Amino acid sequence: MAVFTPVTLTELSAWLQQFSLGRAHSIKGISSGIENSNFFITTDSGEFVLTIFENLSFEQLPFYLHLMDHLAQRGILVPAPVPNKAGHLVTALHGKPASIVSKLVGESQLSPVPVHCAEVGTMLAKMHLAGQDYAIKQENLRGLSWWVETAPKVMGFLNDDQQRLLSTELAQQQDFAASPTYQALPRGPVHADLFRNNVMFNGTKLTGFFDFYFAGWDTFIFDIAVTINDWCIDLNTGELDAARADALIKAYQQVRPFTHEEQAAYPIMLRAAALRFWLSRLFDFYQPREAHMLTPHDPTHFERILRKRCAQ
Template sequence: MAVFTPVSLDDLSGWITQFDLGQAHAIKGISSGIENTNFFITTDRGEFVLTVFEKLTFAQLPFYLNLMRHLAERGVSVPAPIANRDGAIINALHGKPAAIVTKLEGASQMSPAPQHCAAVGAMLARMHLAALDFPLRQPNLRGLAWWNETAPVVLPYLDTAQKLLLNDEIALQNAYAASADYAALQQGPIHADLFRNNVMFDGERLTGFFDFYFAGCDTWLFDVAVTVNDWCIAPDTGVLDDARVRALLDAYHAVRPFTATEQAGWQTMLRAGALRFWLSRLYDFHLPREAEMLTPHDPGHFERILQLRIARPAPPLFQES
């Protein structure tokens, strides 16, 4: 868990007067995430989520927060940003950008069954389609360019086999990204971090996606790959559960049919999803930032997933006739 910027109830009580939320009654740090500082807050108007942004800048944040507002206005269940009385959804707190958003009902489903994966797949497809007319554009800041920048930084911390794996995968992903097939993939705003702890369920009902602060414009297929690599695996091994994979992909395909080009790139994109999180976890593990509370994720988890995606083909996106 991470709190980089402590915020007391006294701090909140003065700051929140710019919003039509009444008085602040409670604030509690959220024990997840290693990029931003998050709190549950309680006011006269109910419960909300306060985020203090540790890396993202005032200039970058309009993309994320306006994307959330865009999706919420189109019926996609995501946290809606709360504007202050001047209409601003980004405001300074302790000298850093901060925002308040609505709180979703329910809890994260950490042991998903096929029906949970189907609900996630269908909503992910609806989210992609709903974002098609979103006017702002920003690249995926943890995409290919970042992989190429970060790999040399973490290489000195790796053993020989890990260095070979990383260099080979970076070369493969660069070659694929330069191909005509890659250029033909459907693209648009994506979540890019749709792990189990970024989705809420109330019983069997999916109540929303949240934590859009890794979102960017990239291929929809990458978003699907990242999601499958978390929702459809045995957490201790990284092995895919075919029933959950099929449920998620079939539900997505029913809303937004996959293309033949996406089918052809599916196995490579699953590897890309694993590479992205192996790299970020290597960086956070070996080059950690100071925080009041911080537990870096195990880089070995996504190293295993990458090795598995190389060794074992995953179920196809759809059954070809």
């Protein structure tokens, strides 16, 4: 279970006094996350999710929490952050930044069909539009600069063929990032990690996007590519499923049509999105942090997706 920072009910009860949520009834660690320590908590006011941030700083966090607040106020289905009595969305718990957000109803749809992908496409486009007047700017911390910084740290663990793939793809992404097409891509605050396990559904109805802690300013088409690379592929082969990808893109474009530059950038952005998660998974695999029974995600999954997207 990936709880890096354990919290007891007694500790929660004391900490919760700064909120207007009444008494704490229960706390239960959530095992599925790999980035932060997450807990379902029950209080006099109902059920919430408590997150202790393991990597993000007090300075970086307002971007994510105010973004969720901004989006929620514009009708995008996302968890609402709960302020403490002083109005702060982030406060220290065990010396680390922590926050409470509302608990979404529903469950993850891990075997999506086109109707789920269409729901995701529609909400993603609405989210991109709703974020356009968001005032706080913070770059995608897992963007190109991080790829350049991280590649040398994992290179020594790779075989020759993998090293070639990583170096070549990184160079091509750097070239593309310097191109006029890339510079002209529409951008804003994006989720940047909208995988199947970060969306809730009730049946075929989408009930929320969550886990915004990799969000940042980046191109909308990168966000779309990250989403397609998870929602619209066969997990066993890495092949794109045309019916699911078409459903997602068509639904997205009914709300926000692609620009000419986005059409052009789509194939290389599918590769960029695969590279980003290959790298982060390699990094987590070879440089693991302390956690109670953490199981890192398989890096070869995104290596295979990257190879497939390159071959297309």
